[in-house]
Amino acid sequence: MPGSWLDELNPAQQEAATCGQGPLLVIAGAGTGKTMTLAARVAYLLEQGVRPDRILLLTFTRRAAAEMLRRARGMSGRPAAENVWGGTFHAVANRLLRIHGRALNLPPDFTVIDQADAADMMSLIRSELGLASRERRFPRKETLVSIYSRMVNAQEKLRGVLDVHYPWCVGQIDGIAQVFEQYGGHKQDSHVLDYDDLLFYWEALCSAPGVGDKVADRFDHILVDEYQDTNAVQAQILLGMRKHCNNIMVVGDDAQSIYSFRAATIRNILDFPEQFPGTRIVKLEQNYRSTLPILAASNAVMAAARERYTKELWSERPSDQKPVLLTCVDEAEQSDIVCRQVLEHLEQGIALQRQAVLFRAGHHSAQLEIELARRNIPFHKYGGLRFVEMAHIKDLLAVLRIVENPFDQVSWFRVLQLLDGIGPKTARQIMGALGIGRALPAIRDEQGTAPGLPTPLRSMVAEPPDVPPAAREAFAELRAALAHCCGVTGQPPADEDKRTAAKRRGSAPPVASQIERVRHFYQPLLERKYDNWRIRQRDLEQLEQIAARYRSRGRFITDLTLDPPTATSDLAGAPYLDEDFLILSTMHSAKGLEWDAVHILHAADGMIPSDMALSDEAGLEEERRLFYVAMTRAKDWLYVYFPLRYYRRPSGLSDKHHYAQLTRFISDPVRALFEQQTATAPIDTGEEEPISRHKVQARLKQLWTD
DNA sequence: CATTTATAAATTTTT
C-alpha cells in the first residue's frame, strides 16, 4: 500500500510518481513541485520493492541528488534510500568507469581533470607544436577547450563549430586540428580523462560487447532531472542504458534551458517521445512557489520569447505585493539599497538564508560583497570563481595528483615550475628524465607488463635527476613530500618494491596529513609568490580540513574536480560568522532553488542579456530564459535593480561613465506589472557618496589641467 | 640560453 505521503501530491504529481513501467516524460514548469515529485517517485519505487541500488537518479549537482534522496527517505521511512545511485552524469560515469573501465583499456589509476587542467594541457601542446608564436594570434587555451568541448559534446565537425561559434578562429583551423589530434594522445599518456571523456566513455561502455549489457543491466529504473540541460551524448547514454530496462523517467522544462553554451539542447526533451516509443507524458502546471503578481511578470517576460511554450503556469497564491523595479543612480547605490532591503526583510523575520541576490556573472556582485562585508552581513556566494580554481589551491593539489597518478604531465609541469630556476624548458627535461609523457614511451610500456620497474615517482625518490642549483633545496623538499605521501617515509625503497600498488596506497598516511606535508613544502614558495599569502594560507588550511573527511586520496581528488566546493567567503569576516547568511549566486547556480525574497542585480542591457551572448538569436533567447529562471526563484518578494550609470573603469581617476538602458526583457507591458521605485533616498547619512567623490576628482583634475 | 621581471591586456554562465 502506498504511504499517506502520496495524498500531499496533486493528481498530476501522483500520476508521475506512481506511473508503471515504460518511459515517462514529465514537463514541469518552474515551482511546480518537481523535486518533491521525483523524491516521491523514488519513495514509491522503494515501497514497491525495487532494490535501492537498482535505481539511478541523475541530477545536475550532487547537492540536488542528496536533497532528493533525503526527502525520499523522509517519505518512505526507508534508510535504504542511501543506496540509491545518485549524482551527476559525470560523477556516475566516473563510478561506472572505475568498475568497468578495464574493458575499454582505461588505466586503473586514471584521474579526472577539470576544464582549467585541460586548458593547461592544450597550452602545453600548443607550445610543443610551436604554434604559440605565429603572426596571427592563436586562440587562447580556454578557447581551445571550449571549441573542443562543444565539438565532442554536440558531436559536430570542427569546421562547423568554428563557422558558427568561433568565426574569428577559422583561419587557424589546421593548427587547432593539430592540437586536438595531440590532445587525445596526451590524455592517454597522462592517464587522465576530462569531463567530456567521462560521458564519452560511459557511452562507449554501453555499446561495448559484453560489458555493455552488464552496465545496462545494473539498473531497473533511471530518473533524470533537468533534462532540458542535457546534451546529445547524455541522450545517447540513456539510449544505451535502455537495453534491459525501459523505465526511464526524465523531468524538465524547456522554458528553463540555460546551458546551451555547454552544448545542451532542448531537442533532447522535445524528441524524447520519439526516441523512447510508448512514452507517457505528464505536465505539472500548478505553481506552488510564487505569488500571482510575480508569476504574471515572469510569464510576461517569457511571452515575448521567439518560441512559445505550451504550458500554462497558474498559481493559487494571490498577493497585493507586485514585484518591484528599483531604479538607482549607479552601482554603489544599488549595493546600498540591496543591503537595506535585505535588512528590512530580516527585521520582518525573513532570515538571511531565505533571501538571495542573483546576478548574471560572477564578478557582478563584487561591489555588493564589499558593502556586505563593511556592514558585517554574512553571506555565502555560489558560482563565480571557485575554490579549486585559485592558483594556490591548484598548486597544492597538483602535488597530490602526482602522487595519485605519476603520469599526469600537466601536474608535473606545474609543480616543477614552482621551483626557483626551473622554467618550461628545464621542467620538460626533468619530466623526460623521469619518463613522463612521450619523451620515453618505452619505459611506460614496460611499466604495464613489469610492475617491478620504477615508476616516475620511484625514480624521483630513489634516483632523482639533476636540477639547477637554485632549485636544489626546494627540489629535495618536494621529493621528501612526495615520499611522505606515498607512505615510504623512513623505509628503504627496496622494501617498497615487494608491495602491490593497492597495499602501498593502504600504507599511505591520512589525506589530511599528506596535505600538511605538502603545505610544508609549499609554504616558502607561497610566501615568495604572493603578497597576500596569509589569506591564501587560510584557504590551504581549509583544504586540509576538507581532506580530513576523506579516507582515500583518490576519492578526495575526484570529488574536488567533479563536485567542487564553493568559494570561501573570507570577506564576511570569520569572527562574525553565525548560522545565518545571505545567499549570493549566479543565475545559473540558482537553478532549482527558491527563496522568500529574491534580489536581481544589474537589470541593464549588456549585463542581462550579456553583451557576449548577443551574437546570435539563440543566445538572446537563452538570456531571456535565464532571466525567467532568476525571476521564478522568488516566492513572496522579487526586487529587480537597475543602475542608471556605469563607470568605465571601476577604479581610477577618470570619471568616464555611460548611461545604461533597462534590460530589453522588461518591455513596457512587462514594466506595467512591476511596482516602480526610484531610489532618491538620502544615502547613508555618515558619508555622501558619488557626489562628493566627483568633487574631489574635479579638484584633483585642476592640478594638471591648469 | 633559460628564467625572471616588467608591461600590457582582458575578463559569462559550469560538469
Add this chain to the structure above:
DNA sequence: TTTATAAATG
C-alpha cells in the same frame, strides 16, 4: 586578478 608578450638579467 590573472595571463600573454617583451625586455632584462644571471
